[in-house]
Amino acid sequence: MKPFDEYSKQLKNYTLQQQPDPYLPVEEYFTCQVANMGSVMLPLLNGWYVHKDSHLTRYENGVVAGSLKAAIQECPELVDAHLNQLAAEDKDDLTASNETQYTDGIFIYVPDNVKVPQPFQIVSLVNSREDLLVQTRNIIHVGRNAELSLIQCDDSSKYGKTFLNIFTGIFLEENARLHYYKTENKEAESLLFHHINVYQKRYSFFLSNAITFNAGYVCNNIHVNLNEPFAEAQLYGLYLVDKTQHCDNRIKVLHNCPDCKSFQLYKGIMDDDAEASFHGHVVVQPDAQRTNAFQTNRNILLTDKAKINTQPFLEIYADDVQCSHGATVGQLDDEALYYLRTRGIGERSARKLLMFAFANEICQHVDIQALKDRLSDMVQRRLDGELTICDQCMMHNADNGHLIFPIDPTKL
Amino acid sequence: MLKIENLHVSIKGREILKGVNLEVNAGEVHAIMGPNGTGKSTLASVIAGKDGYDVTEGNIIYKGKNLMDLSIEDRAREGIFIGFQYPVEIPGVSIANFMRTALNEIRQYRGLDPLNGAQFLKLMNEKKKVVELTEKLSNRSVNEGFSGGEKKRNEIFQMAMLEPTLSILDETDSGLDIDALRIVANGVNQLKSPDNATIVITHYQRLLDYIVPDVVHVLFDGKIVKTGPKELALELEKRGYDWIKEEYEQRKLS
Ligand SMILES: Nc1ncnc2c1ncn2[C@@H]1O[C@H](COP(=O)(O)OP(=O)(O)OP(=O)(O)O)[C@@H](O)[C@H]1O
Ligand SMILES: [Mg+2]
Numbered sequence: 026m027k028p029f030d031e032y033s034k035q036l037k038n039y040t041l042q043q044q045p046d047p048y049l050p051v052e053e054y055f056t057c058q059v060a061n062m063g064s065v066m067l068p069l070l071n072g073w074y075v076h077k078d079s080h081l082t083r084y085e086n087g088v089v090a091g092s093l094k095a096a097i098q099e100c101p102e103l104v105d106a107h108l109n110q111l112a113a114e115d116k117d118d119l120t121a122s123n124e125t126q127y128t129d130g131i132f133i134y135v136p137d138n139v140k141v142p143q144p145f146q147i148v149s150l151v152n153s154r155e156d157l158l159v160q161t162r163n164i165i166h167v168g169r170n171a172e173l174s175l176i177q178c179d180d181s182s183k184y185g186k187t188f189l190n191i192f193t194g195i196f197l198e199e200n201a202r203l204h205y206y207k208t209e210n211k212e213a214e215s216l217l218f219h220h221i222n223v224y225q226k227r228y229s230f231f232l233s234n235a236i237t238f239n240a241g242y243v244c245n246n247i248h249v250n251l252n253e254p255f256a257e258a259q260l261y262g263l264y265l266v267d268k269t270q271h272c273d274n275r276i277k278v279l280h281n282c283p284d285c286k287s288f289q290l291y292k293g294i295m296d297d298d299a300e301a302s303f304h305g306h307v308v309v310q311p312d313a314q315r316t317n318a319f320q321t322n323r324n325i326l327l328t329d330k331a332k333i334n335t336q337p338f339l340e341i342y343a344d345d346v347q348c349s350h351g352a353t354v355g356q357l358d359d360e361a362l363y364y365l366r367t368r369g370i371g372e373r374s375a376r377k378l379l380m381f382a383f384a385n386e387i388c389q390h391v392d393i394q395a396l397k398d399r400l401s402d403m404v405q406r407r408l409d410g411e412l413t414i415c416d417q418c419m420m421h422n423a424d425n426g427h428l429i430f431p432i433d434p435t436k437l
Numbered sequence: 438m439l440k441i442e443n444l445h446v447s448i449k450g451r452e453i454l455k456g457v458n459l460e461v462n463a464g465e466v467h468a469i470m471g472p473n474g475t476g477k478s479t480l481a482s483v484i485a486g487k488d489g490y491d492v493t494e495g496n497i498i499y500k501g502k503n504l505m506d507l508s509i510e511d512r513a514r515e516g517i518f519i520g521f522q523y524p525v526e527i528p529g530v531s532i533a534n535f536m537r538t539a540l541n542e543i544r545q546y547r548g549l550d551p552l553n554g555a556q557f558l559k560l561m562n563e564k565k566k567v568v569e570l571t572e573k574l575s576n577r578s579v580n581e582g583f584s585g586g587e588k589k590r591n592e593i594f595q596m597a598m599l600e601p602t603l604s605i606l607d608e609t610d611s612g613l614d615i616d617a618l619r620i621v622a623n624g625v626n627q628l629k630s631p632d633n634a635t636i637v638i639t640h641y642q643r644l645l646d647y648i649v650p651d652v653v654h655v656l657f658d659g660k661i662v663k664t665g666p667k668e669l670a671l672e673l674e675k676r677g678y679d680w681i682k683e684e685y686e687q688r689k690l691s
Contacts, residue, residue: 359488361527364579367485368539368595369513369546378538382529382578 032216032242033118039158039188041126045073055148057178061395064146064176067091071151072159072189073129087136090145093162096132103134107164111194111222120220123192127162130191133175137168137198144174144393149189151215156186163193167201167229174204174393179217191219197229199253204392207235208400209243213268220246225285227253234390236400237264237272238407244273251278251285251313260289263387265407267296275304276320280313280343289320292387294380294408295331302334309341309348316346324354325383357383380408438463438634439484439603444495446476446483453479455659456495461603464631468645468670469638471656472678477638478522480656481605485519486512499603513539514546516602520592520609522638527579532591535579536561536598543599564597568624585612593624600628605636610644622647642674655681 049055055068055075067090068075080095089100096104112124131147151159167173179189189211197203211217217240223231237243249258264272278287293301303322324333337350357379365375384404391397439461446454453476461467469477483490484497486509497504504512527535540560541551552560565571568590580588589609596604606625610618625635625648637648645653645667653669654661657678662685663669673681 358525358527360525361530363485363487363509364521364525364527365530365535365539366509367513367519368535368599369510369543370535370539371510371542372508374538374542375510378530378535379527382527386529 029117029119032218033122035216036119036122036158036188036190039156039186041158041160042071042073042128042153042155045075045129046070048077049075050077055150057146057148059395059399062144062146062176062393062399063395064144065090067131067133067145067147069129069131069147069149069161071153071157072127072149072161074131081132086139086141088139088141089132089134091132093130093132093164094128096134096164100134103166104132104164107166107194107196110196110224111192114222119190119218120192123160123162123190123220126158127160127192130162130164132163133165133173135167135171135173135201138170139168140172141174144176144396146176146178148178148180149191150180151187151189153187157188159187159189159191161189161191163191164196165193165203165205166196167198167203169198170200171198172202175206176393176396177205177207178210179207179219180210186214186216188216189218191217193219193221195221195223195231197223197225197231197256199226200228201226202230204232205234206391206393206396207233207245208403209235209237209240209245211240211243213239213241213270215241217241217243218246219244221248223247223249223258225249225251225253225256225258228255229253230256231258232261232390232392233259234261234387235274236262236387236404237266238403240264240266240270240272242271244275246275247277249276249278249287250281251287252281254282254284257286258288259390260287260291261387261390262291263384263404264291264293264295264301265384265404266293266299266301268299269297270299272299272301273304274302275306277306278308278318280307280309280316280318282310283312283314283316283343285313286317287319288317289322290387290390291322292324292384293322293333294325294327294384295333296327298328298330300332300334303336303352305337305350307339307341307348307350309339309343309346311342313343314345316343316348318346318348320350322352323383324352325356325380326354377408381405384408438500440496440498442496442498444480444483444497445493446479447491447493448479448489452493453659454483457656457659457661459654459661461634461636463602463634465634465652466629466648466650467634467636468650468653468667469636469656469661470640470653470670470673475656476659477656478607481519481522481607481638484512484517484605485509510542511546513599513601514543516633518596518599518601518604520589520596520604520606522607522611524580524588524592526581526583528581530579532577532579533557533561536595539595540598561598564594567597567627568593569620570594586614586617589613590617590621593621597624597628600633602633603636604628604633605638607638608640609637610639610641618644619647642670645670657681657685 074092081091335352441459655663
């Protein structure tokens with residue numbers, strides 16, 4: 026894993042788009058064709074919120090959603106405190122450059138006691154002939170006893186190289202619940218950094234499930250701050266990489282107070298020369314008694330050249346805690362393979378079944394049925410070599426078919 | 438159907454089977470009994486084609502073919518089924534998907550068209566009745582979280598689905614309660630036909646009360662040391678294995 030400053034040095038090779046593109050009809054270009062999603066679309070094109078008239082929508086139930094830049098203008102009382110809190114944090118080069126350079130991003134405010142009935146879906150597309158730098162900042166606020174499901178699709182269309190540097194601040198009030206699902210469908214030429222800071226109050230619940238289907242270089246950073254008792258964070262991730270793709274997951278969970286729970290399960294399959302890393306760091310502060318913290322990272326390498334660097338790491342300063350961590354790098358279960366074959370299933374299919382089962386475990390931790398089915402299907406087809414990126418975006422349908430890099434299970 | 442001649446098998450250099458001879462014909466039920474650790478499961482594994490078992494001498498001929506030339510999956514496709522003593526759990530692979538893949542690969546091997554979803558579900562519902570399974574299997578993973586008895590019942594369900602020619606049931610009765618034993622044995626009997634054969638490996642007569650064997654063999658010290666009619670099982674139940682061991686030792690001496 027290269028340090029961030031190596032990447033931040035490359036920022037200057039990319040052009041930041043200073044103005045939004047001319048208006049694009051959202052319905053035409055930003056349609057998610059996955060059946061029964063019923064989501065509310067929040068479109069980003071090259072880092073800018075796409076809109077016709079209204080930058081910011083105020084829903085009847087009090088939810089405010091739309092462009093962060095617009096929110097800063099129109100409702101600073103909802104935004105400023107959060108921005109200030111983020112500004113006070115330690116920063117690495119990339120988060121610092123995001124803070125000074127971000128052009129726009131998504132703002133979602135869910136007021137107290139509102140359970141948002143349909144998921145919100147951020148679709149972030151990049152489509153440019155230039156080597157584009159996209160600096161996006163998102164702020165998500167979920168109020169007391171409120172609930173939100175958020176889907177984020179990071180996609181890119183053809184053309185130049187892109188460097189995406191995304192920063193998301195998530196603020197969960199007492200007993201708030203946020204389910205945050207991400208799919209990363211980037212092409213080989215792209216760099217995608219996504220840094221997420223989560224601040225959780227009493228009894229709040231945060232679930233993150235990030236699936237990397239295809240990437241040039243992807244780095245998912247999640248910093249969870251469990252700041253009040255009985256908060257819980259569940260973090261899931263899956264990375265399916267081949268060719269020379271690279272995916273890092275860097276997790277930091279701070280148990281700052283007693284009685285909180287955190288759970289991490291990250292899985293990956295690496296083929297060809299692909300590389301991945303998992304850094305899971307859990308800090309249990311001295312007074313964070315009765316902490317439950319578990320982390321697991323499981324990997325399958327399909328070639329000798331594929332690499333995984335896994336570092337689960339628990340740093341515990343309290344004594345009354347239940348914590349565990351574990352990492353495996355390996356092959357499929359021989360006994361299971363044998364059992365399948367004794368039923369007449371050929372070795373290749375048996376391996377595929379087991380690989381799918383391995384990967385699909387992550388898809389099981391999705392609460393939106395339509396999304397779960399879709400993700401399972403995509404994982405299956407990714408492993409079958411039929412698909413590398415989600416093909417249900419209008420933007421992708423235009424240039425389908427040239428991004429097929431199958432993961433080959435026979436190489437096991 | 439199955440002819441095993443002078444079969445010697447070693448695991449990691451240690452000889453486990455030391456010259457097994459066995460012939461099974463279509464329509465027959467054979468029971469194999471014998472003390473723990475004498476090689477009964479080893480015999481089943483060698484027939485299945487498991488890795489790590491070296492056949493140092495002898496042959497297994499099945500339907501005129503040398504089994505050693507066939508891969509694990511091709512043996513199954515030729516109609517061999519093993520009901521395992523310890524079925525493995527496979528999290529994340531649903532029983533339905535598992536069986537559908539298996540069935541369709543077997544059908545493809547035999548030049549038959551694959552079953553479509555509706556045909557498959559219909560078949561699965563029919564076969565569930567064989568072992569009186571009532572729960573939905575479509576979203577349960579293979580053996581995951583199953584009790585010992587449920588795993589055994591699931592083995593016979595798979596046997597019903599795949600309709601093998603030669604089934605080897607390794608201690609299918611162990612872990613079953615009295616009702617489940619009857620259900621599982623009934624299932625095996627329903628599947629019996631003049632064209633297929635079954636080998637049941639067991640320690641107890643009670644299974645053989647239901648699945649009545651034509652022949653009973655005793656495997657001891659890596660060999661079949663005694664073969665007799667179904668009454669032999671009753672005698673073993675009464676007298677244990679000591680007299681068999683003595684007979685065997687005396688024969689060795691003379
Ligand atoms: N994979 C293995 N590695 C090493 N030894 C093995 C292996 N499998 C079996 N054995 C040994 O081979 C011998 C025969 O084992 P097997 O499981 O065939 O016995 P069995 O007759 O089925 O016994 P039981 O009635 O207890 O099921 C035993 O001594 C066992 O320890
Ligand atoms: Mg045994």
